[in-house]
Amino acid sequence: xxxxxxxxxxxxxxxxxxxxxxxxxxxxxxxxxxxxxxxxxxxxxxxxxxxxxxxxxxxxxxxxxxxxxxxxxxxxxxxxxxxxxxxxxxxxxxxxxxxxxxxxxxxxxxxxxxxxxxxxxxxxxxxxxxxxxxxxxxxxxxxxxxxxxxxxxxxxxxxxxxxxxxxxxxxxxxxxxxxxxxxxxxx
Numbered sequence: 596x597x598x599x600x601x602x603x604x605x606x607x608x609x610x611x612x613x614x615x616x617x618x619x620x621x622x623x624x625x626x627x628x629x630x631x632x633x634x635x636x637x638x639x640x641x642x643x644x645x646x647x648x649x650x651x652x653x654x655x656x657x658x659x660x661x662x663x664x665x666x667x668x669x670x671x672x673x674x675x676x677x678x679x680x681x682x683x684x685x686x687x688x689x690x691x692x693x694x695x696x697x698x699x700x701x702x703x704x705x706x707x708x709x710x711x712x713x714x715x716x717x718x719x720x721x722x723x724x725x726x727x728x729x730x731x732x733x734x735x736x737x738x739x740x741x742x743x744x745x746x747x748x749x750x751x752x753x754x755x756x757x758x759x760x761x762x763x764x765x766x767x768x769x770x771x772x773x774x775x776x777x778x779x780x781x782x
Contacts, residue, residue: 625655632664641668648672654687661695670700674707682711682721689728705729709740712755713747726755730762738765745771750779 602608609617618624632640644660647653648669660666670691673684685707692701711717712725729737737759744756745768760768 622655626659628653628656629659629663632660632666640664644669645672649676649684654690658691658694661691661698665699666691666695667698667700670698670704674703680718680721682725685711686724686728689732692732692734701734705734705737705740709743712740713744713749713752715749719751722751722755726759730759735763735765738763738768741765742768742771 599608603610607619607623609619611617618627632644635643644657644664644666645668647657649672657666657669670688673688676684678684685704688704689708692698692704695701708725708729712722712729717725726741729740741756741759741763742765744752745760747753747756759765
């Protein structure tokens with residue numbers, strides 16, 4: 596009770612009529628919203644999560660939920676969804692990985708992104724966003740994807756893999772990078 600009163604006095608929580616409140620800071624609101632999934636039984640939790648899976652207003656709450664609640668059903672729904680040209684659905688999901696270091700959905704998400712990175716009909720800007728998202732996960736295991744990409748026929752894929760190796764400070768791929776110094780494509 597004291598906490599709520601202090602938050603109200605500071606202006607972080609605004610009280611309205613009929614016992615309604617608004618939390619002013621969006622990340623605090625998202626964190627508190629994520630807690631609504633924590634103690635629900637599995638069936639109700641998955642149903643509630645799936646209702647919010649594609650709602651933009653719930654993306655930060657789902658990221659926080661990944662830290663304390665299994666959100667496998669949400670990730671699978673997002674992976675199964677029809678992808679947009681820019682792959683926003685999957686790329687937004689990678690932001691959740693930082694909050695869920697031991698998630699079961701980490702490997703399937705990496706595999707899906709790895710396939711999209713090297714897809715022959717991928718837009719270059721989307722390919723770059725995928726590489727940036729993989730690097731942004733701060734997971735050293737993504738270097739497996741980039742190591743494979745170093746041998747891809749597409750020069751843009753190889754270039755992105757080189758940049759990723761540098762960003763990840765991956766010394767293990769130095770022999771492969773050295774071979775690319777004599778690549779057919781100067782870029």
